[in-house]
Amino acid sequence: MLIERLDEPVKVRADFQGGAIRPLLFRRGATSHRVVTVNARWEDREGQQKIHYFSVSVGSGDVYQLRFQAGDLLWFADSVMMEA
Amino acid sequence: MASERMDASAGAGSTHAGARRIVHADIDAFFASVEQLKDPRLRGRPVIVGTGVIASCSYEARRRGLRAGTALREARRLCPDAVFIAGHAPTYRAFADRVFAVCRDLAPAVDAYLDDAYLDLTGTERLYPDLFACGQLLRARVRAATGLTITAGIASNRMIARLASRGAKPDGLALVPPGEENAFLRGRPLADLPGIGPRTAELLQSLGLETIADVATMGADALARLLGAPGRLLHERASGRDTRPVSPREIPRSIARETSFDTPAADPALIDAMLAYLIERAARAARRLGLLARTIAVHVEPDGERRVEARSTLAAPSALDGVLVAAARALLARAHPRRLALRRVGIELAGFLAAGGEQLDLLVAREREAALAGGVDRVRERYGHGALIAGRALALLDGHARDRYGFVLRTPSLTK
Numbered sequence: 033m034l035i036e037r038l039d040e041p042v043k044v045r046a047d048f049q050g051g052a053i054r055p056l057l058f059r060r061g062a063t064s065h066r067v068v069t070v071n072a073r074w075e076d077r078e079g080q081q082k083i084h085y086f087s088v089s090v091g092s093g094d095v096y097q098l099r100f101q102a103g104d105l106l107w108f109a110d111s112v113m114m115e116a
Numbered sequence: 117m118a119s120e121r122m123d124a125s126a127g128a129g130s131t132h133a134g135a136r137r138i139v140h141a142d143i144d145a146f147f148a149s150v151e152q153l154k155d156p157r158l159r160g161r162p163v164i165v166g167t168g169v170i171a172s173c174s175y176e177a178r179r180r181g182l183r184a185g186t187a188l189r190e191a192r193r194l195c196p197d198a199v200f201i202a203g204h205a206p207t208y209r210a211f212a213d214r215v216f217a218v219c220r221d222l223a224p225a226v227d228a229y230l231d232d233a234y235l236d237l238t239g240t241e242r243l244y245p246d247l248f249a250c251g252q253l254l255r256a257r258v259r260a261a262t263g264l265t266i267t268a269g270i271a272s273n274r275m276i277a278r279l280a281s282r283g284a285k286p287d288g289l290a291l292v293p294p295g296e297e298n299a300f301l302r303g304r305p306l307a308d309l310p311g312i313g314p315r316t317a318e319l320l321q322s323l324g325l326e327t328i329a330d331v332a333t334m335g336a337d338a339l340a341r342l343l344g345a346p347g348r349l350l351h352e353r354a355s356g357r358d359t360r361p362v363s364p365r366e367i368p369r370s371i372a373r374e375t376s377f378d379t380p381a382a383d384p385a386l387i388d389a390m391l392a393y394l395i396e397r398a399a400r401a402a403r404r405l406g407l408l409a410r411t412i413a414v415h416v417e418p419d420g421e422r423r424v425e426a427r428s429t430l431a432a433p434s435a436l437d438g439v440l441v442a443a444a445r446a447l448l449a450r451a452h453p454r455r456l457a458l459r460r461v462g463i464e465l466a467g468f469l470a471a472g473g474e475q476l477d478l479l480v481a482r483e484r485e486a487a488l489a490g491g492v493d494r495v496r497e498r499y500g501h502g503a504l505i506a507g508r509a510l511a512l513l514d515g516h517a518r519d520r521y522g523f524v525l526r527t528p529s530l531t532k
Contacts, residue, residue: 033155033157033158033201035201071156072150074207074210074214074262075210075214076206076207076209076210077500078499078500078502078521079497079498079499080498080499081500085207085210087154087155095154095155095156097154113155
């Protein structure tokens, strides 16, 4: 398993209904990735800012870790896990 | 899932006059389970989390004989098809916090550690008349909230609850009804008793004592003659008695920070910078709790050698980086005189007292440093620890992994 650190800003289409956040699709560079499953979600803080983390499987089979910074409403792709 | 009651009669988990109702909840193969949760491709495969040594491994890896503490080199030899992951302590802490929040929703008193917690449900008899059902509820709620499985042991005291959960792992539930403690302990090996180290076990075995029941039969006076004051405590435990309360600790016993290096670190500047950084993290945690440390310890693990520790009492209690770094450097010189490459380095602050009782002259002498620490803490509270790097830790910028939390520590932070 290869884990590549990204820490890249990404554009995300997400569902915020019912107080829960669910990423549906994100664009990294020129490629759009459809979120097939949200495998895990957890929350943390960076100073006063609340950070929402999501581990998602995309159509290619890779698993991305996304983060949503609630303070500045920015999305990032933290890392991608690929089969070696 | 393993579910068991020692007494299958109806209401075995219900009330028993005067008995406490303690639950030990233990997250199964914690770090490895989080990784398997995050990436479904890892489920069913041996997963090993750690750098240098195994910090956690999945049950698939355990079936191949791997355990926490095994060197990764040995792990690769025993289990070449395992997936090796360095791990990410802040992620695990976030999951643990969620698990413990579920515990606190259910129980009036919770004592939480790194990956396990004790819950005291005494006094909740009307709310939870059946403890076994309550254990099932706890496990279901943790699973729903986090996706993780826990094993729970239920008994009238902490020791029996812990032994019960250990025997029901993974994803299990076990209940030892009040009054059944001795029957539960009978026949168990000495090593199951808390407080029995290898030397004590050897001494007891040389007298022909092989099981916990043998120790209980020996009598408290005889054990006290043999082992001193701890002998009486050992007899209490062997008889199934443990009166330790379950209460959230207001003052921790210790605050420890440590890390292993990806490749053994030989550069004294790098080791010194990491030492200072570890102190900085621990001192900030102490200041946040309003505590001053009286003692400090530094431990190192040279590559291929055993861990060495040096410990000292400070001239005056402190939570200031400068004071603690100076003390830690002196201890490092004692613990690490031969300048061997280090696999691991760590520090521990302990002997805490509440800030505010310092001598006035010490306060005046350290006024500027205390003001600086207060300012730095406020910036970090707002923007995160990684927002500022102290000059004494700058050498870590040259190659040490860094994320938004600051420099990456390969071992989870521990406040206990």
